[in-house]
Amino acid sequence: MHIPSHPLRLLLTALDLAHTTRYRPGRAKPKWSSRLGFLFRRTRAPGIVSPTDGVLLLSCRNAGRLDGLNSENSMATDSKNIRVKLVLLGDSGVGKSCIVLRFVRGQFDPTSKVTVGASFLSQTLALEDSTIVKFEIWDTAGQERYASLAPLYYRGAAVAVVVYDITSQETFKKAQYWVKELQKHASPGIVMALVGNKADLHEKRAVSSQDAMEYAEKNGMFFIETSAKTANNINQLFQEIAKRLPRSSS
Amino acid sequence: MDSDDSVTDPNPHHPDPSLDAEPATVEQMGSLTLGEAGDAAGAERPVGNGFLPADFYAAAGEIEVVEEGSPVSGDLAGPSSLGGPGACRERSGRGDALPSPSSSGYAGERGSSGGSSEIEEADDRETMLDDWSRGKRHPDEDDGSVSWRKRKKHFFILSNSGKPIYSRYGDEHKLAGFSATLQAIISFVENSGDRLKFIRAGKHQVVFLVKVPIYLVCISCTEEPYEALKRQLELIYGQMLLILTKSVNRCFEKNPKYDMTPLLRGTDAVFSSLIHAFSWFVFSNPKPKALVIWNPATFLNAYTCLPLSYSTRQAASAILQDVADSGVLFALLMCKNKVVSLVGTQKASLHPDDMLLLSNFIMSSESFRTSESFSPICLPRYNPMVFLYAYVHFLDVDTYLTLLTTSSDSFYHLKDCRIRIETVLVKSNVLSEVQRSMLDGGLRVEDLPLESSLRSRSLTTPELSSSQSGIGGPSGLWHFMYRSIYLDQYVSSEFSSPISSSSQQKRLFRAYQRLYASMHDNGTGPHKTQFRRDEDFVLLCWITQDFELYAAFDPLSDKALAIKTCNRVCQWVRDLENEIFLFGASPFSW
Numbered sequence: 001m002h003i004p005s006h007p008l009r010l011l012l013t014a015l016d017l018a019h020t021t022r023y024r025p026g027r028a029k030p031k032w033s034s035r036l037g038f039l040f041r042r043t044r045a046p047g048i049v050s051p052t053d054g055v056l057l058l059s060c061r062n063a064g065r066l067d068g069l070n071s072e073n074s075m076a077t078d079s080k081n082i083r084v085k086l087v088l089l090g091d092s093g094v095g096k097s098c099i100v101l102r103f104v105r106g107q108f109d110p111t112s113k114v115t116v117g118a119s120f121l122s123q124t125l126a127l128e129d130s131t132i133v134k135f136e137i138w139d140t141a142g143q144e145r146y147a148s149l150a151p152l153y154y155r156g157a158a159v160a161v162v163v164y165d166i167t168s169q170e171t172f173k174k175a176q177y178w179v180k181e182l183q184k185h186a187s188p189g190i191v192m193a194l195v196g197n198k199a200d201l202h203e204k205r206a207v208s209s210q211d212a213m214e215y216a217e218k219n220g221m222f223f224i225e226t227s228a229k230t231a232n233n234i235n236q237l238f239q240e241i242a243k244r245l246p247r248s249s250s
Numbered sequence: 251m252d253s254d255d256s257v258t259d260p261n262p263h264h265p266d267p268s269l270d271a272e273p274a275t276v277e278q279m280g281s282l283t284l285g286e287a288g289d290a291a292g293a294e295r296p297v298g299n300g301f302l303p304a305d306f307y308a309a310a311g312e313i314e315v316v317e318e319g320s321p322v323s324g325d326l327a328g329p330s331s332l333g334g335p336g337a338c339r340e341r342s343g344r345g346d347a348l349p350s351p352s353s354s355g356y357a358g359e360r361g362s363s364g365g366s367s368e369i370e371e372a373d374d375r376e377t378m379l380d381d382w383s384r385g386k387r388h389p390d391e392d393d394g395s396v397s398w399r400k401r402k403k404h405f406f407i408l409s410n411s412g413k414p415i416y417s418r419y420g421d422e423h424k425l426a427g428f429s430a431t432l433q434a435i436i437s438f439v440e441n442s443g444d445r446l447k448f449i450r451a452g453k454h455q456v457v458f459l460v461k462v463p464i465y466l467v468c469i470s471c472t473e474e475p476y477e478a479l480k481r482q483l484e485l486i487y488g489q490m491l492l493i494l495t496k497s498v499n500r501c502f503e504k505n506p507k508y509d510m511t512p513l514l515r516g517t518d519a520v521f522s523s524l525i526h527a528f529s530w531f532v533f534s535n536p537k538p539k540a541l542v543i544w545n546p547a548t549f550l551n552a553y554t555c556l557p558l559s560y561s562t563r564q565a566a567s568a569i570l571q572d573v574a575d576s577g578v579l580f581a582l583l584m585c586k587n588k589v590v591s592l593v594g595t596q597k598a599s600l601h602p603d604d605m606l607l608l609s610n611f612i613m614s615s616e617s618f619r620t621s622e623s624f625s626p627i628c629l630p631r632y633n634p635m636v637f638l639y640a641y642v643h644f645l646d647v648d649t650y651l652t653l654l655t656t657s658s659d660s661f662y663h664l665k666d667c668r669i670r671i672e673t674v675l676v677k678s679n680v681l682s683e684v685q686r687s688m689l690d691g692g693l694r695v696e697d698l699p700l701e702s703s704l705r706s707r708s709l710t711t712p713e714l715s716s717s718q719s720g721i722g723g724p725s726g727l728w729h730f731m732y733r734s735i736y737l738d739q740y741v742s743s744e745f746s747s748p749i750s751s752s753s754q755q756k757r758l759f760r761a762y763q764r765l766y767a768s769m770h771d772n773g774t775g776p777h778k779t780q781f782r783r784d785e786d787f788v789l790l791c792w793i794t795q796d797f798e799l800y801a802a803f804d805p806l807s808d809k810a811l812a813i814k815t816c817n818r819v820c821q822w823v824r825d826l827e828n829e830i831f832l833f834g835a836s837p838f839s840w
Contacts, residue, residue: 092516101620113616114516117625117640120661141625145494145513149626152658 082133082245087154089182090163091174092142095197098228099163100139103238108229115141118153125242133242135159150178151185159191159241164212166196166225167204172212179219191244192221195237200227392424404469405486405525408433409502410462415510416490418525422511432467436460448476459483463502464490472529474760475767478549482528485548485607489524491630492607493517495637523614524607527587529756545587545606546759549766552733552740553602556588557692560828562683566591567834569674573653573667579638580654581671584609585684589739589832590649601631602738608640612650618642622668624661627654643668645675649684693743693830695723695730698815698822722746724818725811726804728787729758732823733798734831741823741830748804757786762800765791769798781809790816797823 088096097115101107104123119139126132138153140146154160160182164175175194182192194216196207209225216223222240226233391398398420406425407416412433414422422429436458439446449456452471457479459466466483494513501508527545547553555563570581570593580600583590587609594600608627612618626637641653641664651671653664675681722728728748733740749755761784769777769791780791788803790812799820803812823830 097617097620113620114519115617116611116615117623117627119617119621119623120665121621139621141516143513143515145515146626 079247080131082131082242082247084133084135084159084242084245085138085157086135086159086161086241087138087140087157088161088163089140089150089154089178090142090195091165091168091171094142094163094165094168094171095228096142096161096163097139099161099195099197099226099234099237100137102228102231102234104137106231108231110229114143115139117141117146117149123238125238127239127242131242131247133245135238150181154182154186156187157190158187158245159193160186161193161195161237161241162221163195163197164207165198166207166212167198167201169206172196172207176215179221183219189246191241192219193237193241194219194221194223196223196225197228199225199232200230388419389421391420393420393428395420402470403472403525403529404467405483405521406432406465406467406469407486407490408465408467409506409508409510410437410460410465411502411506413507413509415464416486416514416521418522433465436465447480455479457483459487461487463499463506472760475764477767477770478763481549482525485524485528485603486521488603488630489521489607489610490514491634492604492611492628493520495628496630496634519614519616520611524610527606527610529759546731546740546742546762547587547602547606549763550731550733550740551602552738553605554588554740554742555830555832556585556590556684556687557690557830558590558683558687562678562680563591563829563832565678566675566680567593567832569671573671576663576667577657577660578653578655578664578667580652581667582608582652582654583649583671583675584652585649585688586613590680590684592832593834600629604629604631608652612642612652618650619644622665624664626658629654641665641668643672645672645681646685648688649681691744693741693822693826695727695743695746698723698727698818700724722748722804723815725815726788726807727812727815727819728802728804730799730801730816730819731762732800732819734827735796735798737831737833739831749802754786758802761787761789761802765789765800769793781812788812792816792820 088100090096092114093112097113097119098108100119100121101109104121118141121137121139122134123137124132124134138157140150140153160178162175162178162182164171179192179194182190194212196209196212212225213223215221222244224233224237224240226237228234388397393399401419403418405416405418406414406429408414408429410433412426412430414425414429416422417425435449436446440460445460446458448458453473454469454471455473455476457468457470457476459480464487466487468479468483470479498510498513501510528548558566566583570583570591574581574593574595579595581593582600582605583592587606589605592600592605608629611627617623622641622643625640625642627640628634628637632638636656638654638656639658639660641655641661642650644650651668653667655664723746728746729743731740731742745755749758765780765782768774769780771777776793777791778793780789782789783805785805788805788807788809790799790801790803792799797820799816801812801816801819803815
């Protein structure tokens with residue numbers, strides 16, 4: 001089996017598999033389970049395997065290194081534990097909350113629940129280089145009435161994820177508004193990602209990938225198209241963000 | 251004791267021929283002793299309120315035409331099929347009755363309550379699920395739709411330039427013409443230096459509330475009293491302020507034609523759940539199941555507490571107080587719409603209306619349940635101009651903690667506070683006690699101690715006399731509400747078996763609403779006592795400096811016994827006050 005060498009291969013799925021194969025009731029719980037306990041609560045809709053997930057699944061060979069990871073972590077310096085404030089911005093209804101809930105809980109709820117103010121969630125990613133990234137995510141409301149309050153949430157953020165809906169040109173315009181606002185007011189050096197969500201609705205596409213990509217490049221952003229519904233590229237998005245984070249150790 | 255003061259059918263010359271019920275018996279009592287029977291007809295209240303010339307009232311029919319035939323809505327159906335009085339009566343199964351501009355008031359409601367409440371109930375049930383899944387009811391409708399015209403109760407918010415802001419039914423933008431008509435009516439009267447309070451057109455009542463630059467209008471054929479509808483409009487306005495603050499007014503200063511609808515986008519569920527609380531049920535979120543939970547807070551100006559043992563509530567209050575001392579303005583622990591504990595710093599106290607609007611906002615916004623939230627919120631009675639910041643976290647399905655602060659960057663502090671509070675609440679079993687109390691329910695009239703010597707100190711005293719079981723409490727007591735004026739709190743009994751059906755409960759809710767309005771009528775009141783008998787209930791209301799008691803009995807109940815029972819209810823409530831009320835929260839003081 002060919003195993004693609006991904007520099008920041010995520011151990012997410014690996015740990016999932018390790019859990020099913022190695023961890024049996026009655027045995028002492030591995031130490032890392034408390035820190036990475038969320039991994040065991042992840043639920044993945046059966047039958048939905050995105051290309052990204054395929055890559056992740058292949059990384060299961062890392063399961064053999066779990067104990068190593070564990071010991072490394074217990075000795076980890078602070079440079080191996082990164083806490084990141086991440087803010088999601090974008091028009092209402094583009095799927096910001098869905099992206100977060102897919103990433104944090106592995107869930108997708110098609111009924112729209114309008115976010116009020118901002119919700120706070122956190123999720124930890126274990127990277128292959130044994131770095132633990134803890135995302136503290138501010139999922140902001142997209143409604144106009146909250147626009148003036150956005151600085152409250154993006155102030156001090158290390159990462160801003162600007163989301164639009166690929167089926168709506170209007171939301172892409174709104175995304176550009178947010179990018180401009182962040183360039184003016186956010187902390188310098190903020191990592192910005194442009195995300196075209198609802199990629200599963202490609203037959204209704206109104207914003208071409210090319211346009212978005214060009215816009216992102218011009219503004220020094222990372223660009224990706226995701227689908228919170230199918231989970232496509234969701235983990236990829238956060239891995240890529242983690243990859244771009246400034247590291248004090250490196 | 252002035253029998254002319256008695257509050258009764260405002261229109262003694264009731265023209266409705268289908269009414270065969272006896273006139274309501276209205277009596278005045280100086281204290282809770284038997285008084286002389288009052289004049290059943292009572293003082294006549296004008297159909298209008300005297301603010302306008304008489305011919306304005308006579309023109310009610312014309313106003314109605316203006317309302318119906320809004321020049322913008324071109325596709326008018328024939329007048330007979332429109333949502334005027336005719337259509338309404340048709341819906342309530344009384345199509346034979348003639349439209350009459352003055353067929354209103356207590357007796358009229360009584361005659362038709364059976365049929366109409368059932369229809370509306372069905373109407374509400376059918377659309378109940380839509381409310382929560384889509385937020386907006388029937389967004390495809392407009393004032394040209396027959397279905398829209400048949401709706402029993404409309405609420406509108408518009409700007410004083412006639413721009414629609416919110417409509418309970420239908421798409422706001424499609425209702426632009428209709429809004430302009432409403433604005434024209436209001437400004438026509440305003441231009442003559444007067445103020446329009448309401449218009450009665452057949453069975454419909456159009457109630458106006460002017461909060462420049464915002465106008466609020468209710469069009470209803472539910473026969474609720476004007477005061478009740480006006481209060482509902484006040485609450486809707488308060489709900490809007492809670493979301494936006496009064497500083498939205500500035501948008502209109504800059505641009506009178508400002509379109510405010512985008513500012514309220516996504517809040518339809520908040521308004522529809524508030525409007526539901528006006529009638530007779532609120533939703534038990536998140537299950538799409540209507541529970542018959544009243545929210546008398548919508549007219550009582552008070553909040554209610556979850557019954558808990560004194561020590562349990564003390565434990566909750568202690569930890570909340572601890573947190574409040576560390577820079578939290580208000581710490582509020584609630585279970586659905588009932589307060590577990592509430593603590594405020596220094597002199598600040600939370601107005602019952604703010605609590606009602608805040609809990610409605612939190613319970614109807616699904617996103618609060620997914621994770622912890624930090625949101626700007628305005629408490630209109632506290633300060634309508636500024637945003638506070640609310641940290642909201644659901645501790646279980648029904649119980650949620652709200653921490654309010656003035657500082658926009660204290661999220662992490664509030665998060666720590668919540669963790670501390672939650673730990674203590676779990677350790678001291680407060681949360682499990684709260685859940686148990688929710689299951690147990692509140693006071694039951696069947697448990698009312700028979701003799702004052704047998705006072706109980708527990709909520710679960712077994713019924714002493716089994717002869718009353720199945721027919722409510724002693725002496726035909728079916729239900730009561732007790733409001734402590736000093737505490738701003740009320741307690742309401744559970745529904746006994748004679749009023750277990752939802753239509754009966756709705757009838758009772760409406761009866762209480764009218765009773766409340768008549769007791770607090772500025773024109774003829776305030777009153778101390780009222781005894782009223784109609785075909786559904788015997789209603790007794792007793793207001794003192796300390797409390798207000800509203801009680802409903804079997805319609806055949808004996809008056810002297812009912813009065814005796816009310817005295818016992820008051821004693822019972824006083825005996826249990828440590829469990830059913832929250833002490834220590836400073837009373838409303840501004």
